[in-house]
Amino acid sequence: MRIAIVAESFLPHMNGVTNSLLHVLEHLARRGDDVLVVAPSGSTVAPYVPDQLAGFLPAPLATVVTEDDGPARVHGFPVHRLPSFALAGYPNVRVAAGTVGRVRRLLADFRPDVVHLASPFVLGWRAVQAANHLGIPTAAVYQTEVPAYAARYGVPWLEPRLWQRVQDIHRAATVTLAPSTFAHDQLLEHGVPRLALWRRGVDTTGFSPSRRDDALRAELAPDGQRLVGYVGRLAAEKQVEDLAVLGDAPGVRLVVVGSGPLKDALREKLPGAWFAGFRSGADLARIVASLDVFVHPGESETFCQTIQEAMASGVPVVATGRGGPLDLVDSSRTGWLYRPGDLTGMRERVLDLVGDDAKRAAFARAAHASVQGRTWPVLCDQLIGHYEDAMAAHRQVRPAAGRSLLRSRRG
Structure with a gap:
C-alpha cells in the first residue's frame, strides 16, 4: 500500500499518539509499504492565532521556543514537516499552521491509497478535507478526548464547540477507529457514523x-x-x-x-x-x-x-x-x-x-x-484490515449517517 500518515503530533515529542505511530511505522516497514508522514514542525515560527483556531482555544496560544524537528526519516519513511506554533504552557506540543491547499498538494504528489489521520483535530481537519477533495479514503484514529480538557483548563464553555470540531472531522472520514467501547459509544452518541474498534498493542517482551x-x-x-x-x-x-x-x-x-x-x-x-x-x-x-x-x-x-x-x-x-x-x-x-x-x-x-x-x-x-496476545504486530495487522475496509467502502456509496459500515476486528 501507499499510506499517508497525518499526525497531529510526532517526534521529537513523545506521547501516546507518537508511541502508537512508531509501532505502526515499524510494522509497515516490515511489510514493505510506502509511507509518507506529515507532522507539525518542531522549529520556531512567529506566534500567532490562525483563523481556523479562532474561538477554539484561549489566548495566549503561542510561545516562541526553539526545538529540533526530530528525524527526517523514521523506519526509512520520510517525514514532511509543516510550520507550527507551540501552545502556551506546553512548549513541546506543536499545532501545525498552513492551509487545506498545502496538505492537498502533498497528498496529490504522494498519491496514497489511504490517509491515516492520527488523533486529528487541527492538522487532521485540513487533511480530511484535502483527502476528500482528491477522492482518497481516510481512516481517522480517535485518540484524544479534547473536549473533556476544556473544563480542566478553565474554559468549560468551549466544550460544545470542541465537540463540533470532532464531529465535523469524523463525519467527513471514511471510517473512524475508536480505541475503546467507551470512546466508540461516546462518538456514536455524538452522531459519528462508520465506527469500528481498533485498540492498542503492548510490548509484552519489553514490559514484563x-x-x-x-x-x-x-x-x-x-x-x-x-x-x-x-x-x-x-x-x-x-x-x-x-x-x-x-x-x-x-x-x-x-x-x-x-x-x-x-x-x-x-x-x-x-x-x-x-x-x-x-x-x-x-x-x-x-x-x-x-x-x-x-x-x-x-x-x-x-x-x-x-x-x-x-x-x-x-x-x-x-x-x-x-x-x-x-x-x-x-x-x-x-x-x-x-x-x-x-x-x-x-x-x-x-x-x-x-x-x-x-x-x-x-x-x-x-x-x-x-494482555498476552495483545502485541503490536497483531494490532497492526488489524489496522491494515481497517485500511482495506476503508478503501473498499470508498468505492461504494457512502451509507447514511449513523449506520455502522465497518466491522470491529477481533475487538
Whole structure:
C-alpha cells in the first residue's frame, strides 16, 4: 500500500499518539509499504492565532521556543514537516499552521491509497478535507478526548464547540477507529457514523515481570514500603494531584514517572513522592515492573496505554471507572475501578491491595495474563484490515449517517 500518515503530533515529542505511530511505522516497514508522514514542525515560527483556531482555544496560544524537528526519516519513511506554533504552557506540543491547499498538494504528489489521520483535530481537519477533495479514503484514529480538557483548563464553555470540531472531522472520514467501547459509544452518541474498534498493542517482551529491580525497590522503599506509582504526562487532564489522598497512606511510597507543565506544582502537592522525570525504553520498564500497584486517576482516557504496560509488567491497577480503563481493568480480578471523583474509594482500593500480599499477587498474575496476545504486530495487522475496509467502502456509496459500515476486528 501507499499510506499517508497525518499526525497531529510526532517526534521529537513523545506521547501516546507518537508511541502508537512508531509501532505502526515499524510494522509497515516490515511489510514493505510506502509511507509518507506529515507532522507539525518542531522549529520556531512567529506566534500567532490562525483563523481556523479562532474561538477554539484561549489566548495566549503561542510561545516562541526553539526545538529540533526530530528525524527526517523514521523506519526509512520520510517525514514532511509543516510550520507550527507551540501552545502556551506546553512548549513541546506543536499545532501545525498552513492551509487545506498545502496538505492537498502533498497528498496529490504522494498519491496514497489511504490517509491515516492520527488523533486529528487541527492538522487532521485540513487533511480530511484535502483527502476528500482528491477522492482518497481516510481512516481517522480517535485518540484524544479534547473536549473533556476544556473544563480542566478553565474554559468549560468551549466544550460544545470542541465537540463540533470532532464531529465535523469524523463525519467527513471514511471510517473512524475508536480505541475503546467507551470512546466508540461516546462518538456514536455524538452522531459519528462508520465506527469500528481498533485498540492498542503492548510490548509484552519489553514490559514484563522479569524487569523487576530489587535494588531499585530497596533504594526507594528502604523500610519495606509498597511502591504505588503513576506513569504519564503531568498535566491537568491526568488529575495526578488526586494521588495526594495516598500521601499519608501507611506503608506506601508514591512513585511518579513523567514530565509536563504541572511537574513543579505536583512536587509541592506530593512531597513524599519520588519523581523520576520522563523515562522510556528499558528504564521505564524497570520502574513499572518494580511497582506493587499502578494507579491512574485521569478521567479523560480514551484508552490508557500505561495501564496495559503495567499489566504486562505484572502489576495490578487501580483506575477511575470512566473511558478506556473500563475495557482494560477487570475489577476484582486484575485490579480495581473506582467511581470518578471518589478519591476515598481510590484510597481504599489501593490500601486493599497494599495490605493483602496474596490478593495483590493473584491480581498481578491475572493482569499479566490478560494482555498476552495483545502485541503490536497483531494490532497492526488489524489496522491494515481497517485500511482495506476503508478503501473498499470508498468505492461504494457512502451509507447514511449513523449506520455502522465497518466491522470491529477481533475487538
